[in-house]
Amino acid sequence: MTDRPLIKRYGPTAAVVLVAAGLAVWKLHQWVVNPWTRDGQVRANVIEIAPRVSGPIVELPIRDNQEVAEGDLLFRIDPRTFQVALDKAAAELDDTRVELTTLARQVEVERASVVQARSVIQQKESTLKAAQVQLREDQKNYDRGKALIASGSITQRDFDDDETNFVVSQSNVDEAEAALLEAKKELLQKQASLQEAIAKQGAPGDKNAQLRSAQSAVRDAELNLEFTEVRAPVDGYVTNLNLRLGRQTVANQPALALVDKNSFWVDAYIRETWIRRVNAGDDAVVTLMSHPNQPLDGTVDSLGWGIFQQTGSTGQNLLPNVEATFEWIRLAQRIPVKVTIDEVPDSIALRLGSTASVLIRANSSNSN
Incomplete structure (x- = not known):
């Protein structure tokens, strides 16, 4: 009879103590293990965040500790200088295209000159062949006349005519050879001019170095103009913002931090x-x-x-x-x-x- 009151009196307390002790042991085990x-x-x-170009800030839509999404505008650099550079590069690209068109026409003109020079050479060769044929004929007559004049078969006047014709034919051959040589020199000059025009023109189409250089200059100017808008690369938080409107930013120098x-x-x-x-x-x-x-x-x-x-x-x-x-x-x-x-x-x-x-x-x- 006396045990039951003790159990009722101390049982709950003992249970709480045992549970607390178990939790303490379990917690201690967790910390130890x-x-x-x-x-x-x-x-x-x-x-x-560092700008890619230098210039004064003309727009600053963010504030310190602001949350921003990827692509949001952080600040804008004065774009006017870069717009002028883009316009200049575009104008130079147009000039390059006009110049390449002119050079292409010049190449065609030089090609036509080469064709004409070759035609002249053919004419000179034909003239030389005709002169050589006539020279051979007149030389036969002259050689025959020398034999006949010695025997008195022809008159002196006929022999003089044969000799004159031979001398004239010889002179014609010399002139034809000189004209052919001059025509060949002219062809070499025309071919050199053609090669020079082709070199100035460069590769055709989009492979042309001058055209690619001018296009690259335009693309570079476009990128610089795009870089005047500095945007958030990721979702994040602007931290410790010290920028102000009108402040001069320097290319590739950090301007603000984004977490x-x-x-x-x-x-x-x-x-x-x-x-x-x-x-x-x-x-x-x-x-x-x-x-x-x-x-x-x-x-x-x-x-x-x-x-x-x-x-x-x-x-x-x-x-x-x-x-x-x-x-x-x-x-x-x-x-x-x-x-x-x-x-x-x-x-x-x-x-x-x-x-x-x-x-x-x-x-x-x-x-x-």
Whole structure:
């Protein structure tokens, strides 16, 4: 009879104590078995936005800490100078096309001249052949006349006519040979002029170097004009905006920072004594200091392969830096472990650099 009141009196208390003790043991087991750290930090890709061209800012539609979508206009550089450059390049392209058309016509003219020069050579060759035939005929008559005049078979006047005809034919052949040689020289000059015109014209069509150079200049001017509009390359948040209207921007110099909203992760700095229990793919629990009551599920993405060591680095006078240590205390190094967050609730806003606690369920990747 006396045991029942004791059980009723102390039973619930004992049950609560046992449950609490069990939870404490389970929690202690979790902290002992699973690697954890309070030294975690929210990270994200920070894109340094740099203009491709220089010039003053004439439009700045964004404000500091504003969320922007990919393709949104961040700022606009004065486009007038680049529009003038584009117009000039387009005009030079037109001039190049006109010049190439003129050169093409010049090539045709030179080709026609070469054809004409070849025709003249054919005429001169025909004239020379005719003169040579006549020379051979007159030489026969002259040789026969010399034999006949010696025997008195022909008169001196007939012989003089034969001799005159032979001399004239010889002169005609010399003149025809000289004319043919001159015609061949003229052909060589026409062919040289044709080759020069072809060289000036260059390759035909779109393969022409002058045309491609002028087209490239136009494309370059078009790109520079497009580059006056600086747009967001990704969805993200404008951070630490210091730009103002009228400020001179410099090409390829960072002008503002954009935090990629889709790139957040957590770097958990795990003690090296625990790192052997961590594997890529392990489940993780991330608790942000800003939201202590909303743990987030995560996954170990990768483990770092190295950290900077101050001891042994080069210091003043090129001497090594050596930090003083206590022989009876050995502090474990922290190895960075990259943890991706599986899903972020709408009520939580991740902020680059904020603090997080991370617990990694050891070897959970094997069970998965």
